[in-house]
Amino acid sequence: MRFFKTFLAVLLGLVVFFGICFIVLLGIIGKAISSETVTIAPNxxxxxxxxxxxxxxxxxxxxxxxxxxxxxxxxxxxxxxxxxxxxxxxxxxxxxxxxxxxxxxxxxxxxxxxxxxxxxxxxxxxxxxxxxxxxxxxxxxxxxxxxxxxxxxxxxxxSGFSTQLTFFKGALEKLEIQPEIFYCGKFKSATEPLRENQMTDANRIQTNQFLGELYSNYLSGIAKARHLDTATLHGYANQNLxxxxxxxxxxxxxxxxxxxxxxxxxxxxxxxxxxxxxxxxxxxxxxxxxTSLSNGTGESKIALIYAQGDIIGGESDKRNVIASENYIQDIRRAREDKNVKAIVFRVNSGGGSALASEVIWRELSLAKKVKPVVVSMGDYAASGGYYISCMADSIFAQPNTLTGSIGVFGIMFNLQSFFKNKVGVTFDGVKTAPYADLGSISRPLTEVEKRFVQNGVDSIYSSFKSRVVAGRKLDPAVVDSIAQGRVWSGTDALKLGLVDRIGGINDALDCAARLAKVSSYRMVEYPEIKDKFSRLLKNVSEEVQVRMVKKELGVNYDLYEQLKTIQEMPREVQARLPFSYRF
Structure with a gap:
């Protein structure tokens, strides 16, 4: 009898608890869905x-x-x-x-x-x-x-600008984890944190160059605003005044x-x-x-498609991810809509999957055949981010955009020694063909297999350069000289022909309207925002998790993100920046 009383009491408590949670959830959803009129008082x-x-x-x-x-x-x-x-x-x-x-x-x-x-x-x-x-x-x-x-x-x-990369080679050696790395382009430094203990000479050269350009733009803007000269401002930083x-x-x-x-x-x-x-x-x-911002009037439309984050294959509901299947659908919708007279593709990405970049490039190329496509670059439009930009009729970048990085790489991990010597785990098995288990973490690649993988990376790099040659109408030798995985500032990219203009989103929209020969238009934005209730259910855990991790790790959150990127990086060939630059 006592057991049943306890059981019923616990059950009643759970019913009350979940009932309260349900009421609170309904309140949150109700507040989210309801729209209160907000007004701005004078002055x-x-x-x-x-x-x-x-x-x-x-x-x-x-x-x-x-x-x-x-x-x-x-x-x-x-x-x-x-x-x-x-x-x-x-x-x-x-x-x-x-x-x-x-x-x-x-x-x-x-x-x-x-x-x-x-x-x-x-x-x-x-x-x-x-x-x-x-x-x-x-x-x-x-x-x-x-x-x-x-x-x-x-x-x-x-105090001036600086950037710092984190290198994991020593840690991997201690763990007896062997990264097997394949890349094209002497400046393609994305794999350096896994294969070096410090920056290579090539990476130091390119970083000095683009960081200097970012700093020059920074000082020029301040000098003009504060009625000073850049040499004076240089002195302030150099002398720590x-x-x-x-x-x-x-x-x-x-x-x-x-x-x-x-x-x-x-x-x-x-x-x-x-x-x-x-x-x-x-x-x-x-x-x-x-405020109700006007998106314009009339039947003619210009599609503004936002592409921000890592480039990945397939579909995804995550925010700030460029999933190829999702973007194929959005670009195709804009291409097939006869009222859409031009497309502005806003790119803010350090790249990702080379194959997904190729898939998005293809869809944009089809759109370009029937209407103008203009690219507007954000903080980054590099590696895969440049891959999906290079075919545009016109490309706009800010002077301090980081772009280029025309190069690719692939990474596999051999964990045989780690499992055997650190964990006590060994592997064995059978296969029906010599290369059926190519890429398995349980053994190192053979020399023949390494050639297979490198050949694949070389082929994708060649395709990447050919897209740039065709899109930018540059000589192949010129593209090869400015590629090699090298990162450029927007200012240098303009000089090299990788971009057409220095400007922002407004400039790109104006250009698209001119190319489409429309004097008035409505702007339509993609991807479409999911309904509030759906977003609520999908993003609860993501929002809470990110906030908690950031709070606990503080300044170490960037290192956590780099390690997470390594862990989640798929085995397909990548066209991406060296993880992330922190200034």
Whole structure:
């Protein structure tokens, strides 16, 4: 009897618990699906945080309220640019307050935002920037402001750029794991972390070159904004002159040293408020909720297709992944829609599967036969990211885009010694043909098998170069000389003929309209955003897991991501950057 009482009590408790969870879930879903009208009161100041990260396409996240975020929708990068442009003509917005509190975006993404702020200033409205500690990329964005203020006890990082790669060769040797590596291109450094203990001379040369170009663009933008010269700015970094907030003021990197309340007081004065009045700060996320951006009018359409993340084969529901099957469908839909007069393909990818890149290239090539295709490059459009770009009628990149890296590689792992000596596991078996178990982790490749694999890698590299030759209308010898897996900045890529113009998404859309000979059009975006309820169910574990891991690992999260990339890397030939560059 006691057992049944206990059982019923536990059962009742579980019913109550899951009932409460169900009610909470319904509340979250209800809030996610419901749409409340958001309005902007007059005399508003739009707040933009430099730490806000923008994906290429907007992120709809119904769990935002549950995770204590401000909005269930985070605008994409181009959407954020358009919101800033809209604010320039919005009578309820008097200016922009740039909170310099971190750096959430890459070089090219920041360039898009910075250019949007500079265009906003042409409306006659003000842009004020304030921060306590300003990282270099955040400071670059801040220099688009009329006034840059720094906390009196804060600081500006102005120490120059550096990048660092992590090498795993020693760890693999200790574990008796043998990577078997095949690659084409002397600059193709993606496999270096597994086969070297330090950067090769070729990799050092290319990294010095493109990092120098990124730094040059950085200094040029600041010099123009702060009315200084680049040689002077070089000196500041080389001599480490910016150590205190007073140094930043002395050397004219900022306009004043103020506390937050002093900056707010100035903003009140700027907008005609009294000292006791409250400033109407409007976050970009709130402004996004209150603003209906026009995508244009008319029957003619231009398709803007966002391609961000690793390139993989097949289908995927993951965010920021370029799955070939998904993109074939989107590109084909745009190609077959007679009202779509041109396609703008926005690429922000360091590459991935060479085969998947070829499949996407093919579909874009078919589209190009019937309508203009223009590529707009983001932070990265390299290796596989360049593969899927090279066929376009016109290619736009930012000066600090990383592109090129025309080269491929393949990796297999021989874990025979690891299993035998570290774990005590051995393998044996039978096969019906000599190469039936080629690529097995249980044994090393034979010399003949190594030639087979290398021949496959060489063949794919040759195909990659031929796509570039045809798409860019360059001599094969020229392509071979600028390929070799070498990474180029957007500035150098323009000189070499790998891209056609320096510019952003707006420029690419304008070009597409000209090529299509349309004066007015509606913009349609792909991939289509999944419905909120579906996204809620699919992304719960992903959102929570990423946040927890980042919180626990902190600065070590980047290393975790690199190790995860190695573990998940398929055995097919890859066209991708050397994992990731961190600046």
């Amino acid at each position: 508003g100041i739009l707040v933009l945080q430099t730490s806000q990260a923008f994906s290429e396409q907007k992120i709809v996240n119904p769990l935002a309220a549950f995770l204590k975020d401000e909005s269930s929708e985070v605008p994409g990068l181009y959407q954020a640019v358009r919101l800033i442009e809209n604010a320039a003509t919005d009578d309820n917005i008097k200016g922009i307050y740039l909170k310099v509190d971190g750096s959430g975006n890459g070089f090219a993404g920041n360039e898009e935002l910075r250019n949007a702020l500079l265009r906003f200033r042409k409306s006659g409205k003000f842009v004020y920037a304030y921060g306590e500690v300003m990282p270099q990329q955040a400071y670059y964005l801040a220099t688009a402001a009329d006034k840059v203020y720094l906390n009196p006890k804060g600081g500006v990082d102005f 910016i150590q205190e907030a007073t140094d930043a003021l002395k050397y004219k990197l900022v306009d004043g040293l103020k506390y937050d309340d002093e900056v707010i007081a100035e903003l009140k004065n700027k907008t005609g408020l009294g000292s006791d009045d409250k400033v109407n700060f409007v976050s970009l996320l709130k402004y996004n909720s209150a």
